[in-house]
Amino acid sequence: xxxxxxxxxxxLAGMTAARTLAKNNIHVRxxxxxxxxxxxxxxxxxxxNAALNMMGEDNDINQHFEDTMKGGCYIADPDMVKGLCExxxxxxxxxxxxxxxxxxxxxxxxxxxxxxxxxxRTCFCMSSxxxxxxxxxxxxxxxxxxxxxxxxxxxxxxxxxLVKNNKCIGIKxxxxxxxxxxxxxxxxxxxxxxxxxxxxxxxxxxxxxTGSVTAMLYNSGVxxxxxxxxxxxxxxxxxxxxxxxxxxxxxxxxxxxxYLDGETKVYFMEDKFGERGNLMPRDVVSKEMAMxxxxxxxxxxxxxxxxxxxxxxxxxxxxxxxxxxxxxxxLIEVAPGIHYFMGGIKVDINHETNIEGLYxxxxxxxxxxxxxxxxxxxxxxxxxxxxxxxESIIKALDKxxxxxxxxxxSDDLNENIFINEEEKSKDKVLTGILIKSMGIIRDETSLxxxxxxxxxxxxxxxxxxxxxxLNLAKAMIECAINRRxxxxxxNRTDYPESNDSYKKPxxxxxxxxxxxIE
Numbered sequence: 001x002x003x004x005x006x007x008x009x010x011x012l013a014g015m016t017a018a019r020t021l022a023k024n025n026i027h028v029r030x031x032x033x034x035x036x037x038x039x040x041x042x043x044x045x046x047x048x049n050a051a052l053n054m055m056g057e058d059n060d061i062n063q064h065f066e067d068t069m070k071g072g073c074y075i076a077d078p079d080m081v082k083g084l085c086e087x088x089x090x091x092x093x094x095x096x097x098x099x100x101x102x103x104x105x106x107x108x109x110x111x112x113x114x115x116x117x118x119x120x121r122t123c124f125c126m127s128s129x130x131x132x133x134x135x136x137x138x139x140x141x142x143x144x145x146x147x148x149x150x151x152x153x154x155x156x157x158x159x160x161x162l163v164k165n166n167k168c169i170g171i172k173x174x175x176x177x178x179x180x181x182x183x184x185x186x187x188x189x190x191x192x193x194x195x196x197x198x199x200x201x202x203x204x205x206x207x208x209x210t211g212s213v214t215a216m217l218y219n220s221g222v223x224x225x226x227x228x229x230x231x232x233x234x235x236x237x238x239x240x241x242x243x244x245x246x247x248x249x250x251x252x253x254x255x256x257x258x259y260l261d262g263e264t265k266v267y268f269m270e271d272k273f274g275e276r277g278n279l280m281p282r283d284v285v286s287k288e289m290a291m292x293x294x295x296x297x298x299x300x301x302x303x304x305x306x307x308x309x310x311x312x313x314x315x316x317x318x319x320x321x322x323x324x325x326x327x328x329x330x331l332i333e334v335a336p337g338i339h340y341f342m343g344g345i346k347v348d349i350n351h352e353t354n355i356e357g358l359y360x361x362x363x364x365x366x367x368x369x370x371x372x373x374x375x376x377x378x379x380x381x382x383x384x385x386x387x388x389x390x391e392s393i394i395k396a397l398d399k400x401x402x403x404x405x406x407x408x409x410s411d412d413l414n415e416n417i418f419i420n421e422e423e424k425s426k427d428k429v430l431t432g433i434l435i436k437s438m439g440i441i442r443d444e445t446s447l448x449x450x451x452x453x454x455x456x457x458x459x460x461x462x463x464x465x466x467x468x469x470l471n472l473a474k475a476m477i478e479c480a481i482n483r484r485x486x487x488x489x490x491n492r493t494d495y496p497e498s499n500d501s502y503k504k505p506x507x508x509x510x511x512x513x514x515x516x517i518e
Contacts, residue, residue, distance in 0.1 A: 002027050003400045005393055006171045006184050008158055008213065009191030011039030012130075012379065013362030015137045016386030017189050022144035024394055029184055031156045031173055033208060036138050040193045040206050040363070041382060044130030045247035045315070046114060047122035048095075048383075049376035050088035054109050059119035061085050068377060071116040071281050072342070072370020073488040073498070075226075075505050080349050084368050084377070087384045092123055095383075098140040100133055101125060103311070112252045112311075114375045116281035122376040127249045127315040130379060158213045159417050160464075161188060161220060161358060162409050168357035170406055174418070185406045187357040187396075189389045190217065191382075194341040194363040198473065199435055203338040204236050204245040212419075214344055214364055215468035218475065223354045223509045225366035226343035227472075228480040229489045231373055232286040232440050235298050236337030237323060243337035244322055246298060247315055248375040251278045253307050255300040257285070258331075259292065265299060265331075268292060283372040283489040286336040290440040297331040336440060340378060342369040342489065343479070346507055351389035354509075357400065359392065361385035366505070371488020416463050423466045426457055434473050438480060443494045447481045475508050475515055482506065482517045 005021050007014045010032035018028045032039070051064040064085040069076060092109070096102060102109045102123050114122040125132040144150040155176040162170035162183060170185040195211030196203040218224050234257070235250065236243040251257070256278050258265040269277035269288060278285075289296050308316055308328055319327050345353055345360040347367055352359050361367075362382040369377065419427060437450030454474050459467050483506060485499040486492050507518040 003397060004029055004184065004186040005189065005390075006186050007031065007189045007191060008171065009039070009193060009362065009364075010036040010152070010154070011041035011191060011193060011362060012134060012137060012382040013386035014189070014191035015141045016383045017191065017361060017390040018150050019137075019141055019144060020387050020390035021394065022147075022149035025149065026394065026397065028144075028150045029153060029186075030150055031153045031158070031171075033155065033157055033176070035154050036134060036141075038206070038208065039134060040196075040209055041134045041379070042131045043205065043245070044379050045127045045245060046249040046252065047112060047124035047129045047376050048088075048092065048133070048379040049114070049117070049121050049374070050092045050123055050380070051085065051121050052089055052092065052109060052111065052123070054111050055120040057119045059121050061088075063119060064088065064121060067117045068368065068374055069370070071372055071374040072368075073372065073503075074370065075487070075503060076368055076370035077349065081368055083349070083388070084381060084384050087387075088380055091380065091383050095133060095136060099136040112249060113279060114252050115248055115279045115285070116372075116374045117279075117376075122252065124249065124311075127247045127312055133379060133383075157418075158192065158216065160216060161355070162406065163220070163355060164408075166355055168355050169400075170409070172409070183406055183409050187393050187400055188359065189351075189386075189393070190345060190358070190360040190364055191362045191386060192364045195344070195472075196338070198431055198469070198476075199338045199438075200431055201241060202243060202435055204233060204243050205339070207242065211472065212465050212469060215472035216465060217345060218472055218510055219464070219468035221355065221510070222358065223346040223507055224344060224475065225346035225505050225507050226371070226479070227476045227508060228483050228506060229342035229371050230338055230438055231282055231340040231342060231489050232336035233282055233339030234285040234289055234336050235334040236339070237332065237334060239322055244318075245337075245339065246319070246332065246334060248282075249312065250298060250300055250315060250327075253311055254303050255298050256302070257289075257334075258297050258299050259294045260297070265297075267299075281372055281374065282339070283491075286440050287491055289336055296334055298327075298334045299331050300327045301329060301331070303328065340369075340373050342366065342371065342373055343506075350392035351385055352392060359389040361389040370505075371490065417465060419463050419465045419469075423462060427466060427469065430454065430457060430470060430473055434476065437477055441491050441493060442480055443492060444481060447477050451477045451481070471510055471513075471515075475510070478515050478517060479506050479508055
């Protein structure tokens with residue numbers, strides 16, 4: 001009987017992994033709570049980085065590598081980052097082959113400037129790049145669904161991994177339609193996205209990415225990394241129950257941050273950092289806005305009609321629809337919002353976790369971004385990471401036996417797994433504590449206060465999901481306490497400088513219900 005690979009999550013990372021396996025005639029089960037059209041990948045706007053050197057700036061892969069390492073404050077694995085940057089040009093070609101209409105002029109791809117990068121290397125499709133990449137990937141994936149190599153299971157929810165002798169031999173899944181649990185054998189790739197649901201109301205991402213998958217894995221012995229590094233995107237606006245992103249593409253095309261001194265616009269980023277001040281890395285811009293402690297605006301009134309009509313038309317339409325403001329004529333009040341999680345499931349260069357047979361890719365995995373992600377590297381990281389995880393399984397496929405040892409897990413399919421109605425109010429308290437504690441600017445007193453508040457949340461008879469979320473929340477704050485320096489997206493007023501003794505990633509694990517930080 002054929003070995004199946006189980007993939008959790010049907011965004012760009014999950015679909016890329018699925019297609020990579022299917023191209024090699026390996027059967028895939030693709031599980032997701034929602035259809036791919038609702039995946040987080042759709043919300044990425046600005047573009048995808050690749051050193052194509054299309055703009056006459058002598059841009060090369062080594063410069064992409066250096067900008068990525070520098071942006072992440074040199075704590076990302078350089079071998080992994082090198083692979084990411086080297087793989088980027090072929091990914092752009094592959095996406096074009098499956099139907100992505102990159103912005104072209106005079107027969108070649110146009111690349112825009114993006115934050116933290118000295119050269120223009122961000123390929124884009126107006127400001128809807130993620131949606132277009134996802135749509136093309138869905139169409140290409142359907143070919144393998146039609147052949148039977150990829151089986152889709154939408155409306156299915158993660159309930160746990162099946163581990164024997166520190167080897168993942170399968171996955172436990174809850175069918176939301178049937179109300180039943182089922183075990184599926186084979187290696188597992190987790191592509192469950194970021195932990196947006198741990199920070200509702202201040203995140204730009206979909207709160208359907210609850211963070212519970214990462215939490216439940218952590219509670220099951222999977223090591224996590226760099227949880228203290230949470231990226232606040234500087235230009236977001238408040239909408240119902242969350243924040244809406246104003247893409248970095250707006251500043252890449254000439255948008256400027258300012259505050260008002262009476263009637264005068266003060267362009268504070270340019271005053272401090274020069275003409276490219278608006279395109280400093282996101283952690284730098286968000287920190288400056290937080291310290292400014294004034295209403296901040298994005299000024300796009302100086303953009304040309306050509307930019308609005310050919311590069312940012314969809315962004316302008318979105319702003320008009322949601323805010324009833326025309327950004328071509330009016331300032332937009334903006335504030336930082338949580339946008340990306342550099343930390344997550346710890347993986348090696350093969351995208352394998354500390355449990356054999358369990359892999360992770362995309363935003364759920366701590367891989368390429370170190371202390372701060374550069375815009376344009378997330379879509380790249382999702383596609384490249386999904387490809388590498390799948391290729392790693394292909395190389396090790398002979399180690400997996402279908403249904404080996406699965407029967408011993410058949411008796412525990414109806415555990416108290418998921419958060420119940422009574423626990424939802426406790427979960428709101430939990431997320432409120434995290435939002436208060438893990439802001440742009442932190443200090444030991446407020447972090448310890450948040451940890452004490454989490455300790456006071458009763459969880460003795462709680463569901464596995466809630467206990468896991470509580471443990472993950474504690475681990476986030478413990479990681480922030482433990483890093484006694486300021487680096488990237490982690491800013492401490494009591495330790496305002498970087499310290500070379502912390503120039504390394506954080507690893508956190510749960511052992512006998514005790515948080516262990518390395």
